[in-house]
Amino acid sequence: xxxxxxxxxxxxxxxxxxxxxxxxxxxxxxxxxxxxxxxxxxxxxxxxxxxxxxxxxxxxxxxxxxxxxxxxxxxxxxxxxxxxxxxxxxxxxxxxxxxxxxxxxxxxxxxxxxxxxxxxxxxxxxxxxxxxxxxxxxxxxxxxxxxxxxxxxxxxxxxxxxxxxxxxxxxxxxxxxxxxxxxxxxxxxxxxxxxxxxxxxxxxxxxxxxxxxxxxxxxxxxxxxxxxxxxxxxxxxxxxxxxxxxxxxxxxxxxxxxxxxxxxxxxxxxxxxxxxxxxxxxxxxxxxxxxxxxxxxxxxxxxxxxxxxxxxxxxxxxxxxxxxxxxxxxxxxxxxxxxxxxxxxxxxxxxxxxxxxxxxxxxxxxxxxxxxxxxxxxxxxxxxxxxxxxxxxxxxxxxxxxxxxxxxxxxxxxxxxxxxxxxxxxxxxxxxxxxxxxxxxxxxxxxxxxxxxxxxxxxxxxxxxxxxxxxxxxxxxxxxxxxxxxxxxxxxxxxxxxxxxxxxxxxxxxxxxxxxxxxxxxxxxxxxxxxxxxxxxxxxxxxxxxxxxxxxxxxxxxxxxxxxxxxxxxxxxxxxxxxxxxxxxxxxxxxxxxxxxxxxxxxxxxxxxxxxxxxxxxxxxxxxxxxxxxxxxxxxxxxxxxxxxxxxxxxxxxxxxxxxxxxxxxxxxxxxxxxxxxxxxxxxxxxxxxxxxxxxxxxxxxxxxxxxxxxxxxxxxxxxxxxxxxxxxxxxxxxxxxxxxxxxxxxxxxxxxxxxxxxxxxxxxx
Numbered sequence: 001x002x003x004x005x006x007x008x009x010x011x012x013x014x015x016x017x018x019x020x021x022x023x024x025x026x027x028x029x030x031x032x033x034x035x036x037x038x039x040x041x042x043x044x045x046x047x048x049x050x051x052x053x054x055x056x057x058x059x060x061x062x063x064x065x066x067x068x069x070x071x072x073x074x075x076x077x078x079x080x081x082x083x084x085x086x087x088x089x090x091x092x093x094x095x096x097x098x099x100x101x102x103x104x105x106x107x108x109x110x111x112x113x114x115x116x117x118x119x120x121x122x123x124x125x126x127x128x129x130x131x132x133x134x135x136x137x138x139x140x141x142x143x144x145x146x147x148x149x150x151x152x153x154x155x156x157x158x159x160x161x162x163x164x165x166x167x168x169x170x171x172x173x174x175x176x177x178x179x180x181x182x183x184x185x186x187x188x189x190x191x192x193x194x195x196x197x198x199x200x201x202x203x204x205x206x207x208x209x210x211x212x213x214x215x216x217x218x219x220x221x222x223x224x225x226x227x228x229x230x231x232x233x234x235x236x237x238x239x240x241x242x243x244x245x246x247x248x249x250x251x252x253x254x255x256x257x258x259x260x261x262x263x264x265x266x267x268x269x270x271x272x273x274x275x276x277x278x279x280x281x282x283x284x285x286x287x288x289x290x291x292x293x294x295x296x297x298x299x300x301x302x303x304x305x306x307x308x309x310x311x312x313x314x315x316x317x318x319x320x321x322x323x324x325x326x327x328x329x330x331x332x333x334x335x336x337x338x339x340x341x342x343x344x345x346x347x348x349x350x351x352x353x354x355x356x357x358x359x360x361x362x363x364x365x366x367x368x369x370x371x372x373x374x375x376x377x378x379x380x381x382x383x384x385x386x387x388x389x390x391x392x393x394x395x396x397x398x399x400x401x402x403x404x405x406x407x408x409x410x411x412x413x414x415x416x417x418x419x420x421x422x423x424x425x426x427x428x429x430x431x432x433x434x435x436x437x438x439x440x441x442x443x444x445x446x447x448x449x450x451x452x453x454x455x456x457x458x459x460x461x462x463x464x465x466x467x468x469x470x471x472x473x474x475x476x477x478x479x480x481x482x483x484x485x486x487x488x489x490x491x492x493x494x495x496x497x498x499x500x501x502x503x504x505x506x507x508x509x510x511x512x513x514x515x516x517x518x519x520x521x522x523x524x525x526x527x528x529x530x531x532x533x534x535x536x537x538x539x540x541x542x543x544x545x546x547x548x549x550x551x552x553x554x555x556x557x558x559x560x561x562x563x564x565x566x567x568x569x570x571x572x573x574x575x576x577x578x579x580x581x582x583x584x585x586x587x588x589x590x591x592x593x594x595x596x597x598x599x600x601x602x603x604x605x606x607x608x609x610x611x612x613x614x615x616x617x618x619x620x621x622x623x624x625x626x627x628x629x630x631x632x633x634x635x636x637x638x639x640x641x642x643x644x645x646x647x648x649x650x651x652x653x654x655x656x657x658x659x660x661x662x663x664x665x666x667x668x669x670x671x672x673x674x675x676x677x678x679x680x681x682x683x684x685x686x687x688x689x690x691x692x693x694x695x696x697x698x699x700x701x702x703x704x705x706x707x708x709x710x711x712x713x714x715x716x717x718x719x720x721x722x723x724x725x726x727x728x729x730x731x732x733x734x735x736x737x738x739x740x741x742x743x744x745x746x747x748x749x750x751x752x753x754x755x756x757x758x759x760x761x762x763x764x765x766x
Contacts, residue, residue, distance in 0.1 A: 128529070338487055358449055
């Protein structure tokens with residue numbers, strides 16, 4: 001082992017953030033032996049800062065920026081993260097703070113305070129910002145977005161008779177009569193054990209409703225009925241629908257000594273019924289309510305009432321209440337679904353006036369086993385019998401595949417059986433649609449007919465027009481023709497609300513994208529000149545053809561995501577591109593400076609031979625085919641892994657090269673947007689930070705060097721837009737991102753790792 005001076009070895013983290021950090025005592029200078037575990041890292045001290053190696057690269061590619069992802073709040077503290085970022089990098093990407101869900105509240109309000117502070121701090125440090133992201137299906141405010149496309153209320157005839165229904169809900173009920181003397185003829189109190197003091201902070205939330213709409217004032221009391229001050233917890237609006245009321249404030253001197261808030265229920269002068277539930281009252285952050293949920297009868301402590309000018313008593317808890325529901329309306333909606341439709345008139349002669357056939361190439365034989373499944377619906381409920389036919393209309397036997405029940409709702413019909421001698425020689429099943437004697441419309445989808453386990457249907461899903469082979473119809477007593485395929489149908493629905501049409505939903509969401517992007521561009525004021533305009537648009541399949549776009553139909557966990565594509569169509573990318581360019585210029589940006597990227601992951605994938613990237617390139621060509629949409633660049637995330645299995649690692653490296661070659665061929669700006677690296681053993685199992693050896697770290701360093709070197713070798717200088725390191729340090733245990741993995745260029749204590757050296761080696765060669 002080497003001898004070394006403790007004073008010389010202990011390199012301070014601040015201010016340069018370029019040395020190895022440790023906690024060895026630096027107060028004495030005597031010689032000790034350097035541990036081998038530290039000595040092997042000593043070579044890292046000879047490296048400069050990352051961006052010190054970029055002078056030649058920057059000359060060759062003036063647009064190139066070395067970037068880092070971080071939390072805007074960490075940068076604002078102006079501590080270790082701030083110093084390290086400023087010293088080593090040229091550009092920053094906020095990991096979360098510039099995303100929709102971080103800014104848009106449940107009510108649609110937008111708060112750009114953190115973004116504006118981030119920009120101010122970046123300006124002061126002469127750091128550029130890369131925007132992430134304007135449009136994505138994750139980290140969206142689902143509550144607000146879904147409210148924009150929720151069913152709309154429809155007019156209800158006020159003179160139509162309403163229906164009284166019982167609603168089950170555990171809550172507090174307070175009933176009032178007509179007001180006689182004052183607003184406090186009827187009251188409700190939320191009581192606490194606390195004694196209010198000047199300066200106390202209070203927060204109230206509760207769910208409320210009333211039979212009739214009313215606005216109710218509040219006061220501060222000592223005990224129930226012991227008036228103290230005219231101001232309480234604000235004016236509460238009640239409606240026949242449950243709504244959440246929230247208020248907060250600071251007690252003033254006039255409220256000091258109080259213990260309760262009083263609700264003057266006869267502020268609404270007529271008789272009414274008021275309901276309260278889920279009550280929370282916090283004083284200086286401490287919950288005062290023992291029975292917030294109203295799920296037990298702990299009434300005397302917190303909830304007191306004076307009903308109908310009576311005495312003050314514990315509040316009444318009820319398990320249900322009555323409400324009047326308006327007479328429902330009836331309306332027609334369009335349903336998008338690819339299926340078969342067969343329309344009938346009234347029956348004239350027989351049940352087979354109108355028919356539908358499922359045809360097969362098989363010749364039925366006695367003893368054949370058959371299995372039928374399909375989804376069916378009709379405008380009106382009907383039970384339809386079936387027969388066995390040879391060709392369409394060539395009756396063979398009165399028994400077919402059973403009696404099928406149709407309702408206005410899609411249902412699955414399943415039946416199976418064994419062919420008897422009377423069915424032998426048949427080729428089809430016939431549906432006698434005039435078993436229901438009135439005019440109707442019948443719909444069929446997802447049809448499967450198996451004979452002895454072999455599928456007979458060539459177009460089970462009804463997704464193409466292969467009609468003549470399997471599906472024949474005789475509509476409205478007409479001739480036999482190929483069945484009609486439709487993309488949508490209409491149905492009557494009853495209720496007090498109506499779904500928005502696809503066009504209405506698209507309009508609402510387009511307006512929201514415009515509002516959001518306009519707000520972001522205004523907050524940035526032209527300072528943020530490059531953006532992930534759309535993030536992760538392409539799905540992972542189907543293999544063998546151009547991959548589909550991400551959708552609720554092909555993505556796991558769709559209930560926690562919001563897919564703009566599902567409402568705005570496959571060309572939805574054009575919309576944020578348009579608004580980004582429009583409002584960047586409106587709020588002070590030079591249009592020539594704005595660069596918009598499509599960012600995605602797994603573009604270097606070897607398991608599909610870079611098919612996702614090939615698909616993305618095709619999609620971009622489509623989006624730009626309108627002659628107006630311009631996408632400046634492609635961001636490749638590269639959350640990679642180094643594999644200790646040499647064959648696996650070689651395949652990964654080969655496909656990194658293929659990816660860069662494909663990217664270069666587009667002529668677009670290319671950015672490695674989110675580079676980080678884990679490591680896996682020979683069996684492909686992830687190795688955690690605590691278990692990574694020095695030799696494995698050196699292997700990771702070589703992979704970093706390989707990736708960065710190949711980027712500069714393959715991507716032409718004019719297309720080199722930057723590389724962003726996604727993780728400054730290794731990921732802590734319990735992190736939401738690659739937890740416990742050695743993904744950083746620095747360790748958790750900001751000491752350089754061999755990965756840092758590999759990155760520097762690649763940069764130094766440019």
